[in-house]
Amino acid sequence: VGMATNIPPHNLGELVDALSVLIHNPEAT
Structure with a gap:
C-alpha cells in the first residue's frame, strides 16, 4: 500500500x- 507514504503526519488519524x-477489509484498495 504505497499511498500510506503520501499521508502527512498531521493526517495520522486518517492513516489509522x-x-x-x-485490516477489516483486506481486499480494499
Whole structure:
C-alpha cells in the first residue's frame, strides 16, 4: 500500500482509520 507514504503526519488519524479499513477489509484498495 504505497499511498500510506503520501499521508502527512498531521493526517495520522486518517492513516489509522485507513489501516483499520485495510485490516477489516483486506481486499480494499
